[in-house]
Amino acid sequence: MYAKVYGASFIGIEGQVIHVEVDISNGLPAFDIVGLPAASVRESKERVRAAIKNSGWEFPIKKITVNLAPADIKKDTPGLDLAIALGILAADGKVEGEKLKKALFIGELSLNGEVGCVSGVLPMALGARAFGLSILYIGRENAEEASLSSLESIYGIGTLKEVIEALNGLHSIEPWVKQSTNHTISYEGEDLSEVQGQVVAKRGLEIAAAGGHNILFSGAPGAGKTMLAKRIPSILPPLHDEEALEVTKIYSVAGLLKEDTLIRKRPFRNPHHTITMAGMVGGGYHLTPGEVTLAHGGVLFLDEAPEFKRPVLEVLRQPLEDKCIHLSKATGKVAYPSDFLLILSMNPCPCGNYGTAEPCICTPQAVQKYTEKLSGPLLDRIDLFIAVEKPKYEELVKVKKEESSAEVRKRVLEARKVQYYRLKDYGLLCNGQMSHGVLQKVVIISPEGRSLLEQVFKKLHLSARGYDRLIKVAQTIADLEGAPRVEVNHLAEAVGFRISLPGRDKLSF
Amino acid sequence: MKEEEKIYLAALQHIPGLESSFIRILLSYFVLPSAIWKASKGELEEVEILGKRKLANLIQARSRINPVQIYEALEKKKVSYMTFEEDLYFPLLKSIYDPPIGLFYKGKALEVEKSIAIVGARHATAYGKNVAYDFARQLSEGGVIIVSGGARGIDGEAHRGALKGSGKTIAVLGCGIDVVYPKEHQMLFDSICEDGMVLSEYGLGVAPLAYHFPIRNRIIAGITQGTLVVEAAAKSGSLITADAALSEGRDVFAIPGSIYDCHAEGTHWLLRQGAVIVIKAEDILGEYGWFLEKEGSHLKNTVISFNKEEKLLLQYLSAAIPQSVEGLLQKSQLPLPLLQRSLLSLEMKGIIANIGNQQYILTPGR
Numbered sequence: 001m002y003a004k005v006y007g008a009s010f011i012g013i014e015g016q017v018i019h020v021e022v023d024i025s026n027g028l029p030a031f032d033i034v035g036l037p038a039a040s041v042r043e044s045k046e047r048v049r050a051a052i053k054n055s056g057w058e059f060p061i062k063k064i065t066v067n068l069a070p071a072d073i074k075k076d077t078p079g080l081d082l083a084i085a086l087g088i089l090a091a092d093g094k095v096e097g098e099k100l101k102k103a104l105f106i107g108e109l110s111l112n113g114e115v116g117c118v119s120g121v122l123p124m125a126l127g128a129r130a131f132g133l134s135i136l137y138i139g140r141e142n143a144e145e146a147s148l149s150s151l152e153s154i155y156g157i158g159t160l161k162e163v164i165e166a167l168n169g170l171h172s173i174e175p176w177v178k179q180s181t182n183h184t185i186s187y188e189g190e191d192l193s194e195v196q197g198q199v200v201a202k203r204g205l206e207i208a209a210a211g212g213h214n215i216l217f218s219g220a221p222g223a224g225k226t227m228l229a230k231r232i233p234s235i236l237p238p239l240h241d242e243e244a245l246e247v248t249k250i251y252s253v254a255g256l257l258k259e260d261t262l263i264r265k266r267p268f269r270n271p272h273h274t275i276t277m278a279g280m281v282g283g284g285y286h287l288t289p290g291e292v293t294l295a296h297g298g299v300l301f302l303d304e305a306p307e308f309k310r311p312v313l314e315v316l317r318q319p320l321e322d323k324c325i326h327l328s329k330a331t332g333k334v335a336y337p338s339d340f341l342l343i344l345s346m347n348p349c350p351c352g353n354y355g356t357a358e359p360c361i362c363t364p365q366a367v368q369k370y371t372e373k374l375s376g377p378l379l380d381r382i383d384l385f386i387a388v389e390k391p392k393y394e395e396l397v398k399v400k401k402e403e404s405s406a407e408v409r410k411r412v413l414e415a416r417k418v419q420y421y422r423l424k425d426y427g428l429l430c431n432g433q434m435s436h437g438v439l440q441k442v443v444i445i446s447p448e449g450r451s452l453l454e455q456v457f458k459k460l461h462l463s464a465r466g467y468d469r470l471i472k473v474a475q476t477i478a479d480l481e482g483a484p485r486v487e488v489n490h491l492a493e494a495v496g497f498r499i500s501l502p503g504r505d506k507l508s509f
Numbered sequence: 510m511k512e513e514e515k516i517y518l519a520a521l522q523h524i525p526g527l528e529s530s531f532i533r534i535l536l537s538y539f540v541l542p543s544a545i546w547k548a549s550k551g552e553l554e555e556v557e558i559l560g561k562r563k564l565a566n567l568i569q570a571r572s573r574i575n576p577v578q579i580y581e582a583l584e585k586k587k588v589s590y591m592t593f594e595e596d597l598y599f600p601l602l603k604s605i606y607d608p609p610i611g612l613f614y615k616g617k618a619l620e621v622e623k624s625i626a627i628v629g630a631r632h633a634t635a636y637g638k639n640v641a642y643d644f645a646r647q648l649s650e651g652g653v654i655i656v657s658g659g660a661r662g663i664d665g666e667a668h669r670g671a672l673k674g675s676g677k678t679i680a681v682l683g684c685g686i687d688v689v690y691p692k693e694h695q696m697l698f699d700s701i702c703e704d705g706m707v708l709s710e711y712g713l714g715v716a717p718l719a720y721h722f723p724i725r726n727r728i729i730a731g732i733t734q735g736t737l738v739v740e741a742a743a744k745s746g747s748l749i750t751a752d753a754a755l756s757e758g759r760d761v762f763a764i765p766g767s768i769y770d771c772h773a774e775g776t777h778w779l780l781r782q783g784a785v786i787v788i789k790a791e792d793i794l795g796e797y798g799w800f801l802e803k804e805g806s807h808l809k810n811t812v813i814s815f816n817k818e819e820k821l822l823l824q825y826l827s828a829a830i831p832q833s834v835e836g837l838l839q840k841s842q843l844p845l846p847l848l849q850r851s852l853l854s855l856e857m858k859g860i861i862a863n864i865g866n867q868q869y870i871l872t873p874g875r
Binding site: 496 | 769772838856863865868
């Protein structure tokens, strides 16, 4: 006898419907699963066998062949257990085949027949929708996540027996009702108003958020770099639905979805500097997403940037350039999205005191060696340099009312709107993404501004890239002001945010 | 000395371990450098003070080195050579206890009438660098030749200041003339050679070994009438130069620093020991009765005009302590965009410099 059931798997963050075909014929008893099953799927055999038996049905002692089609994709999820078990029972005549054809079945089986939860549910549910299926049977714990996909009918089940009886018409299951409502996101504990003073730094954050500019923080330990970095997600425009869905899919696949709601807050990733290459870009046997993907739609914060291993920093170039990362292993190839705002932080010198009231005890060579750890190409991606100073005592005790993130976010959103209209014909969303060519076409600079640019270029020994960066940032400053073109003021302020690392400038200082 | 003898003398200076004092002793025995070169082992052994090791060195090196080849190499590298006897040789240097028997040099041979050495720590603060540059420039404009060691930090700034002034400065190296140390001063040395000179007691190819520097410091102190120590930590090599100056009866000047700054410990110690305290370039000029040939030449800068905001900021900026943008913002209470614009304007005018990490400092004399 033959039966076919729909199950699902996922590659990267895209779900894939799997046709689980089961054939039972006479012959020496055997149970084989073919179609590139990974270890987790090969082990299904034992789970399925025990689950069927413990649910009260006999496991057929015949030649059973299970084929997972398409046969050229590797399947790596225990969520196919349910579909395989149902397929076997259907082929054995124990379950009605008709109902099976219209639904998708996802669930890991425990030995006593309980249906457990798996990761990657959202992508798989979305994959089912794209395939044309509208009914999903899934473990109760996964039902809420599955409902984020807006599939028509989702049935949350507890045991294998339950599903079978429901399919055979013995009882009905109530369709799952989506429980979560859209929460308003609160940024309490991560609000800009909690930072006292730091006017220049906050201005830098606003510019970075408005134009999508990568940042390098430099300051002594304890100056507040991490505190400032953590508040950037609160002033970025909120994720719109498509972005939210994509971020949720990523976290689902990585097994990191904490609540079964759509992720609405922009992610903030802060990996320790001992992270490996695989941890940063993703990989490993299961091709799990790395930090660059987990930061997609949000912020990747590298604290103590010079302490990261060089190869780990270098590997950031592809995601920064292409906004995605291609992973290729023996187990398969996958492309993950990785569009994030990069924030680096470092001390000004090894002892941390350069430019502070405490004396700096570093030799010039030591300073140079330390600042040189960040390669030129990486620094080229940084548009804004923000020096952060330790707050003075008077500032700490001041009880001045500081602007909240919401107020800043308003301005950021306005600036983003302007950029969207200017850049939409080029397929870009913000100034930070502008290439040299686009810059030339869309940025309008006043004549006085052009003459200042020339002076600055010569006097400050700017490179061509540095020149472009200055214009990009100036454009964002102009957009925040709502100015029709880039003026001298905007350029002057942008120059103030240029990279100035001790030991790296051409000055003899 | 005949040209031929010069060749042998230059070759003798290329023998490792054979310092000027020993060459002098050998000359007292053999009179001519060529004679030293051609002397037999037996004859050399009679110079007991030489010692077994130096004798062995000398004999071994003699067979290895070809004096003519050395002279040709010098010519090829455009290195000139002056011996102790020549008119070119610095008069004040002749009178020190152990003057170099010969000097290799590049650039223009300078006639030294008024000269001051400016030395200090390699690891200098922005304040020290400012002072070195400023004073070197002013003194140099006053017709004083600035002598220093071509090292990082204070030395480098002193040379640069002198270059901005009259352009005449002398760099005394602790390695061979053809060895560029530190590497990043290649261009600086080239600039110095345009109107000044780079010289060394050491032969071609000699590396900048640590023990060479105290030895070369005697030359810096010896050429000049006085030595100005700009900034020195407690154990700085520039204190050795000051010591050499004192031994030769030259003047020692020092610049005071912040009493909290460890970088000024050495200079403050010198002042306690009786070095002349200097807070203006005129303090040095006055000591010798030299006066600025061009009055107010360094006052050219004040013809620049400043607007209201720039004037306000200039009050808070200092040539000694770097100021951050955040700090200036609080002190001046100017709106941030206006502050940035004014800082940029001052930077473009060359009045202030960004020393890294968005810290600004006044740069007098630049």
